[in-house]
Amino acid sequence: MKQAMYHELNPLVRLKELELLSPELLTRMVKSDDLTEIETLFRGTIYGEYLTDNFYESFEEALGQAQASLLMELVKMIPDPDVIWIYTMRYTFHNLKALIKAELLEQNFDALYIYDGFYSLDQIKTAIRTGQASGLPDILLESIQEVREHFEESNSLQGIDIILDRNYLNAQRKIADKIGEPELSEEVTSFIDFTNILMTARGIKQQRSRNFMLTALSSQGSIPKEELLASVEIGLEQLTNYLRTTSYAEVIEPIIQNNTIKLNQLERLCDDYLTSFYETAQTQAFGPLPVLALLNAKAIEAKNLRLIITGKRVGLTDEQIRERMRETYGT
Structure with missing residues (x-):
């Protein structure tokens, strides 16, 4: 991969880094007296535009929509899409787990789908149902087939997560070797x-x-x-x-x-x-590292926000929240 190919993308990455929430803001959220105060701070961030009137019920969706918007923008400019997929592949395999189980149990788990920048809900559901789907890489189709064979032999959902977790890590190595x-x-x-x-x-x-x-x-x-x-x-x-x-x-x-x-x-x-x-x-x-660093930073930011908001709601102390928080990029 020619690193110079990233000279047009990385200025955008640097701008997006400026949208990351500061440690000071996260500290203010942790010290907030209640969810109302946290909501006020949250609505003043880039996530605010995605909120509905009910803060607690919509903050998770706001995090997801903001992430999807960022991925759409980055995927359009990335010289090698595999660089982004090696990070968002965790969402792809999460989707496989949820939707395969939905198919086998004859239930609807569509709400668990997480946008990964590449493979739509319909694409994955089609692949699970038929064994093939336009645009899906072989490694995903092979994973679906392996899980189906496991279920046919055992008639049990046990082992599905193991198969997909192992294939996910194998895919990580395969794509990393390909990128070089x-x-x-x-x-x-x-x-x-x-x-x-x-x-x-x-x-x-x-x-x-x-x-x-x-x-x-x-x-x-x-x-x-x-x-x-x-x-x-x-x-x-x-x-x-x-x-x-x-x-x-x-x-x-x-x-x-x-x-x-x-x-x-x-x-x-x-x-x-x-x-x-x-x-x-x-x-x-x-x-390619700056774009991966940005994706990691956004994922860590979302984890910390979930922890703060949920922690405050269930009554965790400030110290209990702080000791569970992840370090943020650049601190």
């Missing part, structure tokens, strides 16, 4: 590693068998799958000790207590690590 940017490949590898670590930790907590985890974990990361599997039937302390021997030792140290990873902080740590990776994008003028 070393920095992007490094980010994807770290993302796969953290996903595997998180799944292993959850599997230990849920007392999953080694065979179950063998199916669930991806082989596309830098941490050997077999090394993670060795901890599955022993415990979190064994996993923690092993991770201390990897390149992520320094990263995970802050969430270790009594020689064991604090599982409730692991997902936040993953998000913060990948956000810090994108900090290098601030100095790049011509490559």
